[in-house]
Amino acid sequence: MIARAIGRLALLALLPLSLATAAALFAATTERLHEAKQTFHLHNAALADLFARMAERALLAGDQASLRALARELVADGDIERVTLHNANGGTLLHERRPLRATRGSGDGSPPLVIERDLSAGPTEGAMPAGMRMRVEVSTQRLDAARDAIVHEGLLLAGLSLLALLLGVAGTLHAVGRPLHRTLRRLAQATSLPLARRDAWQALEGGVNELVRTRQTQRDAVPTHDEAAIAELRATVEDLELRNARLDLARRQAEQTTRFKSEFLANMSHEIRTPLNGVLGFIELLGKTPLDPTQQGYLNTVGASAQNLTVLLNDILDFSRIEAGKLDLVRRPFDLREVLDNAVRLFAPAARVKGLSLVLDVAPEVPAELIGDSARLVQIVSNLVSNAVKFTDRGSVEVAVGVRSGTEAGPRLLLDFTVRDTGIGIAPQDQRRLFDAFDQLHAAPSRRQGGSGLGLAICQRLIRMMEGEIAVESSPGCGTTFVFSLLFERLPSTRETLRAPGALQVLAVCGDAALLNALGHILALRGIVLSACERLAEAVATIERLPATLPVLVFVDLHGLEDSAGALAERIRSVPPAAARRWVLIGDDDADATLRPAIAPGVERLERPPLSREVLSLVDAMPAASAVPVEADEAGAPGTGMRVLLADDNLINRQLARIFLTQLGAVVDEVADGAQAVAAGGRQGYDLILLDLHMPVLDGLAAARQLRDGGPNRDTPIVALSGDAEPVDPRAQRAAGIDRHLRKPITGDALREVLGWSRPSAADEQRPQAAPATTPQLPPPATLP
Incomplete structure (x- = not known):
């Protein structure tokens, strides 16, 4: 059944393709035959015309020998077999034919091609006698051979095309037949129709119709099933909408509850603080009365417990106010060093008991007076220092403050605070939840120390309110470092007391x-x-x-x-x-x-x-x-308003030079090698650059050459620093672009003179090349470690 169907399908597919191919090949062959015949005729006609013109000249000249030579040459090659010239009376003037070759036209029934020309009608009309004619007979043997070859090629191409069509159709039908066979077999399995005894196409049609009828019957038999599914889906959607509404309501209720809780905690903290203050006050009064040692110990314990309760209540109150958005920052002038001194000194007794080194280090370039919330600053520092002392059993706790580079000269400056300890450290997995409220690390030392778990959460929120950020670096057993930044306003220049050098x-x-x-x-x-x-x-x-x-x-x-x-x-x-x-x-x-x-x-x-x-x-x-008393920002300080780049790989030398330069009014950027100096010099311009000659990565001479190559410091004064016993080659320094040289140890007077020399003048005068400055020989103090 399937074979017959495929055979009919092949016939239907092959017949039109074959007819189309045959028609195309016939048209192409006919066109080629026509072109060959036309080319043959045109070629021989051109030869006959050429001979006619040349024969006319020979006849006019009376040169019979040339005429016969032309005729013999014409019939020697090509297809021309015979040339004849006749006069007006019909007489023959010239007759040449191809020797030793039988002409076509008698043996194969294909007459020769005859070309006749009237010589008296040529370009020299009137010169030739009237009636002079030329007759040329051309053999068609080569034309017949070309026609036969074209016909043979056409037949061969037609055979190859037919074979290709047969193979293509066979492959296509094979690809169609196998799926058709599988489809019919599955239809036979899915329906009760006797497909094996029917025509393939009728069987396919019948099977598909049967399937459609079966599907329709099934759909009509269970109309209520889809309706039930739609109803169930509608009910599910409605249930989801109801649940979403309930969740939204629950979220709003939770937010309201949280707000009420914060307000309640704030109110209760205030209510509890009032009697607690009374307790603390009377503890202090009681401590001034005569007590025996046992009573004094009891009183100290009660006082410490009351103080711890006060800290806990303050944390709860502050956190509640922050969460409720009711904590406002107070911006007013304060003395930064005095505030930090008082805050850090509170933890000196606890550090002394544990044998810890407690240090407060404020950089000299930090202004004395600022505008900001000093109370919140104390709260942040106290919390971090308290934790550092609490979780450090041996070693040190250090608090350092410095000015963020780039904010020294503006009306607002960013201070970087660092609280570093050598305590137990914090595991990486615990650092992620370090600032979560009401959360304590579950390590044994943390739990042993106690606490509400609010301190660091409050610190983080306060720092963000003060336009800063906080970060932590730590690892178990290697201590912890908290670094945070706070933004303050700068007060107008205040009077600083400076001693004479x-x-x-x-x-x-x-x-x-x-x-x-x-x-x-x-x-x-x-x-x-x-x-x-x-x-x-x-x-x-x-x-x-x-x-x-x-x-x-x-x-x-x-x-x-x-x-x-x-x-x-x-x-x-x-x-x-x-x-x-x-x-x-x-x-x-x-x-x-x-x-x-x-x-x-x-x-x-x-x-x-x-x-x-x-x-x-x-x-x-x-x-x-x-x-x-002098004005720190007056014009009397030679470095006022100047930015200096200091490059030295020795930390103590940098510290010494920075202190001198800061006292002289300059703003100092420090780097530790020549490569860093080149990078800093490429970012911004400086008024003076101090380069140590012996630095790692890139020495002072190489750094000076790169700074002079281009960029914002191409013309900046560069002063070399060195402690070499032998004088440094001045020619090498000048070739590298170094203007002056200072020999260590560096003194404040030497730097004062260099700052005055390097300060740009209003007229932008050329600086004189001064001799290398030397420093006074004072009794040599010991160097910082």
């Missing part, structure tokens, strides 16, 4: 690098450079080399000091007495109580961390401290 020598016997930096930054506010000594003997030797009239202030850190109390007292007494010399011991009450009886009067004591106002008071009280 060289009016006071300050030494520090300290092995704590953080404390050394903090003391150095405090003293920089008075224009004083701190000299560090690793051992007390080194400080004593330095003092003995100084003139007796030079005021000397010596800070001795008792934390980690190798000398015993007796040895320390003996060394201090060994220094020749002078009215202008003063010793300051930095330590706790116990150490001071041990040392004070053994030391002569005049020895001062400071608790850790030393406060800015305490250190500055000691400096101002020195006998030779002839301080004069």
Whole structure:
């Protein structure tokens, strides 16, 4: 059945294709035959015309020999077999025929092609006698051969085309037949029709019709099923809409509940705080009455518990106000150093009990007075320092403050605060939820310390309200560092007290690098450079080399000091007495109580961390401290308004130069190698560039050459710094683009002179090439570690 159907389908497909192919081939063959015949006739006619013109000239000239030669040449090659010239009387003037070749026309029935021309009607009409004619007979043998070849090619092409059609149709029908066979077989299985005995196409039609009827019957048999499904779907949609409405209502109720909860917590915190303040007040009054040691211990415990409850209530109150959007920031002037001194000093007793080094380090370029919410700043710092002390059993806790680069000169500046400890650290998986409210880390030390879990959440929200951000870096066992930024407004320039250069020598016997930096930054506010000594003997030797009239202030850190109390007292007494010399011991009450009886009067004591106002008071009280009030931003400071790029790989050298430059009114950007200097110089222009000659990655000469190649600092004055014993080749420096050279150790006077020399003048005058500046030879203080 399927074979017959496919055969009929093949016949129907092949017949029109074959007819179309045959018609196309016939048309193409006919066209080629016509072109061959036409080409043949035109070619021989052209030869006959050419001979006629040449024969006319020969006859006129009477040159019979040339005429016969032309005739023989004409019949020698090609298809022309015979040439005859007749006069007007019918006589023959010339007759040439192809020798030794039988002409066509008698044997195969194909007559030759005859071409006749009237010579008297040529271009020289009248010259030839009338009736002169030429007859040319052309053999059609080559034309017949070409016609036969064209016909044979057409028949061959027709056969090949027919074969290709047969193969294509066969392949197509095979591809159609197999799916048709499978379709019919499946129809036979799906229907009850006897498809095997029917025509294939009728069977296909019948099977499809049967399937349609079956489907329609099924659809008509269960009309209620679709209606039920639609009704169920409609009910589901309605249920979803109802649930969404309930969820929206529940969300609104939850938001309202949260708002009510915050308001309730705020109100209750206020209500509880009132009696708690009374409790704290009477605890203080009770502490002033006579109590025995047991009663005093009980009272101290009650007071500590009340203080902890106060902190908890403050956290709950602040968090509730923040969540309710009712916490407003108060912007008013405040002294930043005094605020931070008071905040950090509160944790000194707890740090002293655990043997921790607590340090506050405020960079000298940080303004003294700002405008902002000092109470919230204290709250943030206190919370972070409290956590640092709480979770650190040994080591140190450091609080550092600096100005974000790029905000030094504007009306608003961004301060970067860093609280760093050497405590237990925080695991990475716990850092993600560190700022979540009411959440404590479940590590044993965290739970042992207790707390509400609100402190860091409040800090994060307050910092964001003050247009800042907070981040944490930590790993278990390696300590934790919190870094946050806050935006403040700058107060107009205030009067700062600066000592005359060289009016006071300050030494520090300290092995704590953080404390050394903090003391150095405090003293920089008075224009004083701190000299560090690793051992007390080194400080004593330095003092003995100084003139007796030079005021000397010596800070001795008792934390980690190798000398015993007796040895320390003996060394201090060994220094020749002078009215202008003063010793300051930095330590706790116990150490001071041990040392004070053994030391002569005049020895001062400071608790850790030393406060800015305490250190500055000691400096101002020195006998030779002839301080004069000057405007920090006046034109008298040679570096006012100047931006300086300082490149040195030694941190202590950078710190020393930065302090000098900051005191002279300049804004300083620091980098640690020549490559960083080139990168910084490519970003912005500077008024002065200081380059150490010996730096890693890129030395000073190479960095200067790259800075001179182009960019904003192509014409900026560049001063080289070095401590080389041998003079540096000035030609190499000039070739690299370096204008001047300073030899270490660098002094404030040398930098003051360089700033004045490099300051751009209003007339943009050419700077003279000054000789390399040298620094005064003072008694060499010890270098900071």
